[in-house]
Amino acid sequence: xxxxxxxxxxxxxxxxxxxxxxxxxxxxxxxxxxxxxxxxxxxxxxxxxxxxxxxxxxxxxxxxxxxxxxxxxxxxxxxxxxxxxxxxxxxxxxxxxxxxxxxxxxxxxxxxxxxxxxxxxxxxxxxxxxxxxxxxxxxxxxxxxxxxxxxxxxxxxxxxxxxxxxxxxxxxxxxxxxxxxxxxxxxxxxxxxxxxxxxxxxxxxxxxxxxxxxxxxxxxxxxxxxx
Amino acid sequence: xxxxxxxxxxxxxxxxxxxxxxxxxxxxxxxxxxxxxxxxxxxxxxxxxxxxxxxxxxxxxxxxxxxxxxxxxxxxxxxxxxxxxxxxxxxxxxxxxxxxxxxxxxxxxxxxxxxxxxxxxxxxxxxxxxxxxxxxxxxxxxxxxxxx
Numbered sequence: 001x002x003x004x005x006x007x008x009x010x011x012x013x014x015x016x017x018x019x020x021x022x023x024x025x026x027x028x029x030x031x032x033x034x035x036x037x038x039x040x041x042x043x044x045x046x047x048x049x050x051x052x053x054x055x056x057x058x059x060x061x062x063x064x065x066x067x068x069x070x071x072x073x074x075x076x077x078x079x080x081x082x083x084x085x086x087x088x089x090x091x092x093x094x095x096x097x098x099x100x101x102x103x104x105x106x107x108x109x110x111x112x113x114x115x116x117x118x119x120x121x122x123x124x125x126x127x128x129x130x131x132x133x134x135x136x137x138x139x140x141x142x143x144x145x146x147x148x149x150x151x152x153x154x155x156x157x158x159x160x161x162x163x164x165x166x167x168x169x170x171x172x173x174x175x176x177x178x179x180x181x182x183x184x185x186x187x188x189x190x191x192x193x194x195x196x197x198x199x200x201x202x203x204x205x206x207x208x209x210x211x212x213x214x215x216x217x218x219x220x221x222x223x224x225x226x227x
Numbered sequence: 228x229x230x231x232x233x234x235x236x237x238x239x240x241x242x243x244x245x246x247x248x249x250x251x252x253x254x255x256x257x258x259x260x261x262x263x264x265x266x267x268x269x270x271x272x273x274x275x276x277x278x279x280x281x282x283x284x285x286x287x288x289x290x291x292x293x294x295x296x297x298x299x300x301x302x303x304x305x306x307x308x309x310x311x312x313x314x315x316x317x318x319x320x321x322x323x324x325x326x327x328x329x330x331x332x333x334x335x336x337x338x339x340x341x342x343x344x345x346x347x348x349x350x351x352x353x354x355x356x357x358x359x360x361x362x363x364x365x366x367x368x369x370x371x372x373x374x375x
Contacts, residue, residue, distance in 0.1 A: 007342055058343040102240070102340075200232045203290040206338070207313075210346060214314040216321075 011042075012054050013103065018047040018093055033079070035069050035109060037062045046093065046105050055106055056113050059213075065109055068116030076115075076133050107198050114205035118220075121212035128220040132205075135197050231275050231287065233268060233294030240293045247298035261303045264296035265335050266370060269351065273364055276353065280331060280362045286320050287333045287353070297337030304347045313348035315375040320350050323373060331355050331362065332373055350375065 003015040018026075026032055026047065035045040042049045043065050052060045073079055093103050115132070119125045212218040233239070250256050268291050269276075279287050291297030304311055313336060320332035336348040354368035 010342055012340065053343050054340045056344060058345075060344075196232070199290075199293070203232055203288070203292075206346070207288045207290075207334075207336075210313055211317060214317065216317060 007054070010051065010054070011049070012051050014049040015047075015093060015103075017044075017049070021047050035065055037066065043109065045109060046103075048093065048103060048105070050103075050106065050109065052109075055102075056110055060113055064116055065113050068112035069109075071119060072112040072115045075129055076136060078136070104195060107195060107202065111198050111202045111205070114202055114209045117209040118205045118212070118218075121209060122218050122220060124220040127222050131222075132201055135201050136194070231272055231279065232290045233272075233292070233297065243293060243295045243298040246295040247302055250299055251302060256299055256302055256306065258303065258307075261296070261300050262372070264299055265291065265349065266351075268294050268296040269333065269335065269353075269370055273366065276331075276333065277364055280355065280364070285324050285331070286317075287331060289333060289335045290338070291335055292338045298339075300335075300337045300349070301339045301345075301347060304345070305341070311347040311349055312375075313346055316348040316350040316373075319373050319375045323352065329354060330373075331364075333370070 003019050005012040005014075032046045035043045038044045038049050040062065041051060041053060043052055043062055044050075050056075052062060052065060056065065093105070118128070208218050208220070269289060272289060276287055276289075291300065300311075313334070316334045316336075320334055323330055323332045330352040333351045333353050334348050335351060336346055338344065338346045350373035352371050352373045354365040354370070355362045356365040357363075
């Protein structure tokens with residue numbers, strides 16, 4: 001088990017509080033949707049502490065991320081979608097704890113950070129927000145919520161059972177087939193598709209943000225104006 | 228500008244990280260190997276690059292972070308203690324756009340974390356032809372490094 005990742009004496013992430021938290025309470029809590037300031041160098045998100053200089057960007061500040069989250073949440077209305085996918089992300093945190101993989105909730109913090117940086121870099125960024133929203137939401141939300149309801153309604157896949165089964169499966173104690181596999185696969189597919197889109201949007205915003213940081217003039221245009 | 232990603236999902240990312248460890252353990256990482264892997268990653272994206280050109284992209288970014296090539300590239304940058312600057316890549320790419328219509332610049336990059344978050348980049352020249360006033364990749368010519 002690796003709840004803490006360090007490089008030398010520097011903590012990169014610390015999942016100790018997440019490990020000690022009641023998972024059902026976490027899943028039911030809106031607080032986990034909000035990144036908060038732990039100190040100048042660390043953001044707490046999903047009860048995990050993240051070193052923002054290492055994991056987000058060397059010039060990132062806690063205030064940028066918190067403001068970025070508020071901005072993206074309002075402008076993109078990510079609340080509903082993020083809540084569902086964040087719930088799935090908690091499974092990934094078990095992967096992180098066991099296999100030392102990067103927690104994928106970090107992708108959301110990077111998204112809001114670069115979204116915020118781009119919004120500050122150019123007035124024309126407002127032309128981009130509709131495109132970003134379209135890429136992130138598409139038809140995924142309804143489909144994913146429908147599956148979530150099915151999963152929750154299924155006695156064999158109550159959240160606590162599902163979580164403990166997943167954790168056991170990760171640890172190799174039981175086989176994943178004991179979970180409602182069809183729904184789980186569908187859920188994973190939607191989740192992966194969404195995270196892929198988040199990755200694509202984030203990388204686009206990252207490039208634009210870094211170009212602006214290096215004094216290149218950045219202007220966003222509507223898709224149909226590009227040709 | 229058009230940004231493409233190598234496939235982003237947990238499985239591909241985990242596989243890439245595992246491959247990186249094996250390459251490090253076996254001491255295999257050289258500039259030539261990295262270049263070959265990056266070119267392979269670019270060649271796997273030719274259709275998407277063409278699509279980017281169709282949409283009017285002047286410079287194409289390819290984010291290889293979740294691909295083995297990106298992981299190996301990051302390791303090379305670490306071992307060589309060399310910062311492959313995205314700014315230098317941008318300057319060279321803009322220069323190419325201004326001076327030579329026979330190529331489109333592609334900036335390959337990989338991000339990662341250590342004590343700080345890093346973004347390493349390497350620019351390439353993608354040969355193009357114009358068909359019906361539309362730029363397309365000239366697949367008969369090689370993609371080469373763009374010197375910064």
